[in-house]
Amino acid sequence: xxxxxxxxxxxxxxxxxxxxxxxxxxxxxxxxxxxxxxxxxxxxxxxxxxxxxxxxxxxxxxxxxxxxxxxxxxxxxxxxxxxxxxxxxxxxxxxxxxxxxxxxxxxxxxxxxxxxxxxxxxxxxxxxxxxxxxxxxxxxxxxxxxxxxxxxxxxxxxxxxxxxxxxxxxxxxxxxxxxxxxxxxxxxxxxxxxxxxxxxxxxxxxxxxxxxxxxxxxxxxxxxxxxxxxxxxxxxxxxxxxxxxxxxxxxxxxxxxxxxxxxxxxxxxxxxxxxxxxxxxxxxxxxxxxxxxxxxxxxxxxxxxxxxxxxxxxxxxxxxxxxxxxxxxxxxxxxxxxxxxxxxxxxxxxxxxxxxxxxxxxxxxxxxxxxxxxxxxxxxxxxxxxxxxxxxxxxxxxxxxxxxxxxxxxxxxxxxxxxxxxxxxxxxxxxxxxxxxxxxxxxxxxxxxxxxxxxxxxxxxxxxxxxxxxxxxxxxxxxxxxxxxxxxxxxxxxxxxxxxxxxxxxxxxxxxxxxxxxxxxxxxxxxxxxxxxxxxxxxxxxxxxxxxxxxxxxxxxxxxxxxxxxxxxxxxxxxxxxxxxxxxxxxxxxxxxxxxxxxxxxxxxxxxxxxxxxxxxxxxxxxxxxxxxxxxxxxxxxxxxxxxxxxxxxxxxxxxxxxxxxxxxxxxxxxxxxxxxxxxx
Ligand code: ADP
Ligand code: MG
Numbered sequence: 001x002x003x004x005x006x007x008x009x010x011x012x013x014x015x016x017x018x019x020x021x022x023x024x025x026x027x028x029x030x031x032x033x034x035x036x037x038x039x040x041x042x043x044x045x046x047x048x049x050x051x052x053x054x055x056x057x058x059x060x061x062x063x064x065x066x067x068x069x070x071x072x073x074x075x076x077x078x079x080x081x082x083x084x085x086x087x088x089x090x091x092x093x094x095x096x097x098x099x100x101x102x103x104x105x106x107x108x109x110x111x112x113x114x115x116x117x118x119x120x121x122x123x124x125x126x127x128x129x130x131x132x133x134x135x136x137x138x139x140x141x142x143x144x145x146x147x148x149x150x151x152x153x154x155x156x157x158x159x160x161x162x163x164x165x166x167x168x169x170x171x172x173x174x175x176x177x178x179x180x181x182x183x184x185x186x187x188x189x190x191x192x193x194x195x196x197x198x199x200x201x202x203x204x205x206x207x208x209x210x211x212x213x214x215x216x217x218x219x220x221x222x223x224x225x226x227x228x229x230x231x232x233x234x235x236x237x238x239x240x241x242x243x244x245x246x247x248x249x250x251x252x253x254x255x256x257x258x259x260x261x262x263x264x265x266x267x268x269x270x271x272x273x274x275x276x277x278x279x280x281x282x283x284x285x286x287x288x289x290x291x292x293x294x295x296x297x298x299x300x301x302x303x304x305x306x307x308x309x310x311x312x313x314x315x316x317x318x319x320x321x322x323x324x325x326x327x328x329x330x331x332x333x334x335x336x337x338x339x340x341x342x343x344x345x346x347x348x349x350x351x352x353x354x355x356x357x358x359x360x361x362x363x364x365x366x367x368x369x370x371x372x373x374x375x376x377x378x379x380x381x382x383x384x385x386x387x388x389x390x391x392x393x394x395x396x397x398x399x400x401x402x403x404x405x406x407x408x409x410x411x412x413x414x415x416x417x418x419x420x421x422x423x424x425x426x427x428x429x430x431x432x433x434x435x436x437x438x439x440x441x442x443x444x445x446x447x448x449x450x451x452x453x454x455x456x457x458x459x460x461x462x463x464x465x466x467x468x469x470x471x472x473x474x475x476x477x478x479x480x481x482x483x484x485x486x487x488x489x490x491x492x493x494x495x496x497x498x499x500x501x502x503x504x505x506x507x508x509x510x511x512x513x514x515x516x517x518x519x520x521x522x523x524x525x526x527x528x529x530x531x532x533x534x535x536x537x538x539x540x541x542x543x544x545x546x547x548x549x550x551x552x553x554x555x556x557x558x559x560x561x562x563x564x565x566x567x568x569x570x571x572x573x574x575x576x577x578x579x580x581x582x583x584x585x586x587x588x589x590x591x592x593x594x595x596x597x598x599x600x601x602x603x604x605x606x607x608x609x610x611x612x613x614x615x616x617x618x619x620x621x622x623x624x625x626x627x628x629x630x631x632x633x634x635x636x637x638x639x640x641x642x643x644x645x646x647x648x649x650x651x652x653x654x655x656x657x658x659x660x661x662x663x664x665x666x667x668x669x670x671x672x673x674x675x676x677x678x679x680x681x
Contacts, residue, residue, distance in 0.1 A: 002030060002165075002166060002169060002171070003030070003171065004029070004030050004031045004034075004171040004172060005029050005030070005031060006029055006030050007019075007028065007029050008022055008027060008028065008029060008030065008032075008033060008162070011030075011162055011165050011166070012165060013158075013161065013162070014162070018154075021151065021152075021153045021154050022154070024151055025149075025150075025151050025154065030166055030171060031171075031172075033159075033162055033163060033166065034163065034166065034167070034171070034172070034193050034197075035629055036148065036149075036159070036163075037196055037197075037212075037629055037630050038146035038147055038148055038196070038197065039147050039148060039149045040147045041144050041145060041146055041147060041199065041205075042144070042145040042147055043058075043144045043145075044060045044115045044131075044141055044142055044143060044144070044145060045060070045142060045143060045144055045201070046058065046059045046060060047059070047060050047061070047062065047142065048060070048061060049061070049087055049088060049089035050063070050085075050086075050087050050089050050090055050091075050092045050125045051089035051090045051125060052089060053118045053125070054118070055118060055119065055120055056117055056118065056119070057117070057118045058115075058116070058117050058118075059115070059116075059118060060113060060114070060115040060141060060142050061085075061087060061113070061114050061115070061127075062087060062111065062112075062113055062135065063085040063086060063087045063092075063111070063112055063113075063114055064085065064086050064087070064109070064110070064111055064112075065083050065084070065085055065094075065106055065107065065108060065109070065110055065111075065112050066083070066084040066085065066086060066091075066108065066109070067083065067084055067108035067109070068081065068082070068083050068084075068103060068106070068108065069082050069083065069084050069093070070082045071100065071103055077098075078097065078098065079097065079098050079099075079100050080095055080096070080097055081095065081096050081099060081100060081102055081103060082094065082095040082096075083095075083106055085112075085114070085127075090125070091124070092124055092125030092126060092127065093121070093124060093125070093126045093127070094114060094116075094126070094127040094128075094130055094132075095126065095127070095128050095129075096128075096129055097128075097129065099129075106132070107134070110134060111134070111135040112132050112133065112134055112135055113132065113133050113134075113135050113139050113141040113142055114127060114130045114131065114132040114133075114141075115130055115131045115132075115141050115142070116128065116129065116130030116131060117130075143198065144198070144199045144200075144201075144205070145160075146160065146163075146197050146198065148160075163197050167193070167194055167197055167198065168194070170190040171190070172189045172190050172193060173189070173664050174188060174189050174664065175189060175215055175219075175664045175665050175668050176189070176211075176214070176215055176218065176665065177650070177661045177662060177665065178661060179661070180218075180646055184214070184642070186210075186211045186214060187204075187207045187208055187210075187211040189211075189215075191208070192207070192208040192209075192211045192212050193208075193212075194208075195207065195208035196208045196209060196212060196630075209630065210639060212630050213630055213631040213632075213636050213639050214639050214642070214643055216628050216629065216630060216631045217628075217631055217636070217639060217640045217643030217644070218643040218646060218647055218665070219665065219668050219669055219672050220628065220643075220672070221640075221643050221644045221646075221647035221648075222647045222650065222651070222657075222665065222669045223669050223672050224423075225647055225648065225651055226651070226669065226677045226679055226680065227677070228278070228426075229651070229655065229679050230677055230678050230679050232275070233678070233679065234275075234276045234403065234678075235274055235275070235276060235403055236270075236271075236273070236274065236275055236276030236277060236403050236404070236405050237303075237305060237377075237379050237403050237404070237405070238271075238272060238273065238274055239271040239272055239299055239300060239303040239305070239379065239405075240272065240302075240303055241268045241271070241272050241299065242302075244302050245295065245298065245299050245302060248295070248298055248331070249295060252291070252327075254435065256288075256291070257287075257288065257431070257433040257434070257435055257436070258433050259283070259287065259430070259431035259432045259433035260287075260288055260291070260292060260431055260433070262429075262431075263281060263283075263292060263429040263430070263431055264292060264295060264296075266279070266427075266429045267279065267281075267292070267296055267407065267429065268299075270405065270427070271296065271299060271300075271380070271405055276403060276404075276405055276406075277380075277405035277406060277407065277427075278405075278406045278426050278427065279406070279407050279408070279426060279427045279428070279429055280408050280409075280410060280423050280426040280427070280428045280429070281407055281408065281409045281410070281429050281430075281431070282409075282410050282428060282429070282430045282431070283409070283411065283430065283431030283432075284411070284431070284434065284566075284600070284601035284602070285411050285562065285563060285565075285566025285601060286434065286435070286438065286566055286569065286570065287431040287433070287434055287435070288431065288435055289384075289409045289411070289431065290320065290323060290384075292409075292431075293309055293382045293384070293407065293409065294323070294324060294327055294328065296380060296382070296407060297309065297324075297361055297380060297382065298328060298331070298333065300379040300380040300405075301328075301333050301360050301361065303379065304377070305377050305378065305379025305380065306354070306357065306359065306360055306361070306362070306375050306376060306377060306378050306379060307360070307361055307362075307378070307379055307380040307381070307382065308361070308362045308363070308364070308368055308378070308380075308381050308382065309324075309361070309362075309363050309364075309381075309382040309383075309384060310364060310365065310366070310368045310369070310381070310382070310383045310384065311363070311364070311365060311384045312365070312384070313365065313515075313535065314339045314340065314341065314365055314512040314515065314516050315515055315516055315519045315535075315536075315540060316384065316540065317337060317339055317363050317364055317365050318337065318339075318516055318519070319540065319541055320363050320384070321335065321337045321363050324361060324363060328361070333360045333361060334353075334358060334359050334360045334361070335359075335360065335361040335362075335363065336350050336353070336359045336361070336362055336363070337362075337363050337364060338350055338362055338363070338364035338365075338367050338368060338373070339364050339365045339367055339512065340365060340366070340367055340512050341511070341512045341513045341516075342367070350362075351372060351373065351374070354373065354374060354375050354376065355374050355375070355376060356376060357376035357377065378404040379404055379405065380404060380405045380406075380407065381404050381405070381406045381407070382406075382407045382408075382409065383406070383407070383408040383409065384409050408426065411563065411566070411601075438569065439569060439572075439573075439574055439575065440569075440599060441565055441568060441569040441575045441576065441577050441599060442574070442575070442576050442577070443565065443576075443577040443578075443579065443595055443596045443599075444576075444577075444578055444579070444596060445553070445578075445579040445580075445581050445589070445592035445593070445595065445596055446578060446579070446580055446581070447580075447581060447582070448580075448582060451580060454549060454578050454580070455493070455497045455549075456497070457547075457576075457578075458470075458497075458529070458547055458549060459497060459498070461546060461547050461576075462498075462501055462528050462529065465544075466544060466545070466546040466547060466573060467522065467525060467527075467528050467529065467530075467542065467544050467545040467546070467547075468528070468529050468530075468545060468546070468547040468548065468549070469529075469530050469532060469536060469545060469547070469548040469549070469564075469567055469568070470489060470493070470529065470530070470531045470532070470548075470549045470550075470551070471532055471533070471534065471536065471548065471549070471550045471551065471564055472484045472485055472486040472488075472489050472531065472532070472533060472551045472552065473485075473533070473534075473551065473552045473555045473556070474486065474533070475487060475507040475508065475509055475533055484551040484552055484582075486505060486506075486507050486531050486532060486533050487505065487507075489531055489551060490503070490505040490531040493529075493531065498528075498529055501528045501529055502521075502526060502527045502528050502529070503527065503528065503529040503530075503531065504518050504521065504522070504527045504529075504530055504531070505518075505530075505531050505532070506518045506519070506530050506531070506532040506533070506535060506536060507532065507533040507535060508533055508535045515535065518530065519540070522542060522545075523542055525544060534556075534560070534564070536564070536567060540567055541570055542567075542570070543570045543571025543572070544571055544573070545567060545568055545570070545571075545575075546568055546569075546571070546573040546574065546575040546576065547568060547575065547576045547577075547578070548564060548565060548567055548568045548575075548576070548577050548578070549578045549580060550564060550577070550578070550579050550580060551580050551582070552580070552582055553579035553580055553581050553582075553592065553595075554581050554582060554583035554585075554588040554591070554592075557608055558591055558594055558595060558604050558605070558607060558608035558611070559601070559604065559605050559608050561579065561595055562595070562599075562601050562604050562605075564577075565577040565595070565599075577595075579592050579595060579596075587611060590611065591607075591608075591611055594607045594608075594611070650662065650665075655679065656679065656680055657669070657680060666680065
């Protein structure tokens with residue numbers, strides 16, 4: 001008997017080679033396979049008579065193949081083979097291109113099911129390259145066919161056949177408590193799994209999908225709430241807030257904005273309480289989050305505790321190092337950097353000095369959450385640009401030092417309602433003001449007729465001493481996608497418009513060291529123009545850079561465009577953002593309009609959600625932030641609200657999920673983020 005957690009190797013037709021391929025799709029066991037949901041469906045259940053159709057309709061027909069009527073070469077390399085078909089409505093033709101071998105394969109005087117798009121030629125129905133199958137008791141044509149996301153070497157047919165082996169075994173235990181199943185009339189789990197892979201009709205598909213989405217959200221919400229409950233009972237180190245920190249704030253080269261004052265007060269309240277802080281700091285690009293982190297971390301230092309700040313890229317970590325050292329080193333704070341490219345010797349020294357407490361502040365990337373990093377007395381963890389890290393990583397860092405406070409900073413403005421739902425485990429502070437005297441960035445959207453003028457304009461700016469970014473969606477040329485690649489644009493521009501300027505290429509395939517060298521030369525203004533992929537997106541601060549041009553702007557999410565735009569307008573110079581929209585679609589121009597009309601990140605995020613869905617806000621689905629396989633945050637927001645409500649209800653009734661009816665969902669919650677919940681023990 002096959003069980004849900006059995007490896008796929010127990011299925012028919014799965015050898016060692018295939019297992020590797022499946023693993024690359026993240027498919028290890030039967031559960032993974034059954035939860036490998038279709039990307040889309042090919043609905044072949046639209047049965048019609050040949051002459052009851054409209055042109056271009058996709059339909060399936062039950063026909064008699066009368067016989068072959070032509071098999072000829074139209075020109076070199078182009079053969080056409082046609083068959084006469086008929087049903088009770090009349091006679092038609094089905095034709096295939098370059099499939100000569102069908103001559104012997106398709107049998108005359110035989111009934112077939114054929115499925116495809118309907119065309120008409122000289123009044124006669126014509127099907128071109130349809131799918132076909134001899135009619136039998138077990139036809140695959142005629143159903144709603146699942147289309148799976150695939151990788152090289154795995155076909156849709158193969159996945160379908162694997163699923164066929166296990167789909168009727170009813171392997172899942174019901175996860176959702178019975179009470180909720182009844183209350184919402186949810187489809188039972190195994191039934192839903194069957195209908196998501198092999199929907200019998202549209203209604204059943206929707207019922208199946210809704211149920212599975214509800215389950216994902218319910219588990220997610222329970223997991224998030226339990227994390228929060230865990231935090232609520234965990235004690236934090238209590239930091240004293242006294243004059244020394246206010247003197248420091250007074251000594252800064254600028255006055256804090258109202259918004260900064262407000263969030264700082266919220267943070268101080270947390271840090272000085274007995275409770276462990278777990279707070280999300282939201283603020284638009286350029287609203288001044290870094291200084292908040294510096295102040296909080298200095299407070300930690302004044303109280304004799306160490307602190308860390310983790311950034312998503314080395315470039316950003318190095319920039320933080322500079323800002324931190326400039327303000328804090330004169331005050332006796334010892335600050336170090338730990339990143340992937342840190343030499344072994346340096347790393348060993350840093351690890352030593354962290355343990356003996358002589359390093360006060362550690363700045364770094366993912367390298368910070370490695371197991372061998374130990375502190376003497378960690379008081380505060382800051383994570384910058386948190387949308388780049390998943391919940392799991394957040395938790396990892398949290399567990400490093402059980403009583404250290406946590407501050408996560410995000411520059412991806414999330415509509416407040418959504419934030420409350422997604423970050424139910426965090427308290428939220430928002431900086432809602434911008435530093436004064438910021439010149440608005442002028443934003444324009446252009447099409448290809450204006451590209452040369454835009455490039456010329458950039459030249460003029462460079463001649464004035466400014467610097468510029470050009471952003472492209474790809475690194476290298478692609479055969480499948482007709483998009484601008486950074487490589488190609490870089491080569492063209494350095495031969496042409498910008499041949500007399502220092503221009504450099506920056507992309508994610510370069511080593512961390514190469515990347516930071518490029519950035520260093522740009523910061524020193526040795527390089528005037530950087531052609532880059534979106535690695536530049538997060539947090540980079542070069543005040544002299546005053547212009548950014550984004551190729552294929554239609555390909556980016558608005559939140560992402562807003563982030564990119566935030567790379568300029570950081571200094572005294574008037575700055576510009578040029579969005580090169582290469583699409584003609586109306587929606588793409590609507591989206592550009594949102595960008596040219598507003599510089600308010602929260603407004604833009606809301607519009608983005610309206611126009612394109614949440615995928616853009618959180619980056620790709622695969623980012624693993626939420627472990628959602630089927631649910632879509634914008635489409636399913638209503639289901640999410642109910643799931644949140646019910647998660648709250650469940651925990652109110654039974655915080656430890658100890659009752660029998662919660663046994664399965666408790667297990668699912670535990671597996672979801674692979675997190676240990678103290679409260680469940
Ligand atoms: P972000 O919130 O995007 O991380 P930063 O922290 O990088 O923004 O701040 C952007 C710039 O604004 C920095 O150069 C910083 O020194 C400056 N800044 C921050 N707060 C203020 C303020 N209250 N007044 C003036 N400038 C400020
Ligand atoms: Mg920042």
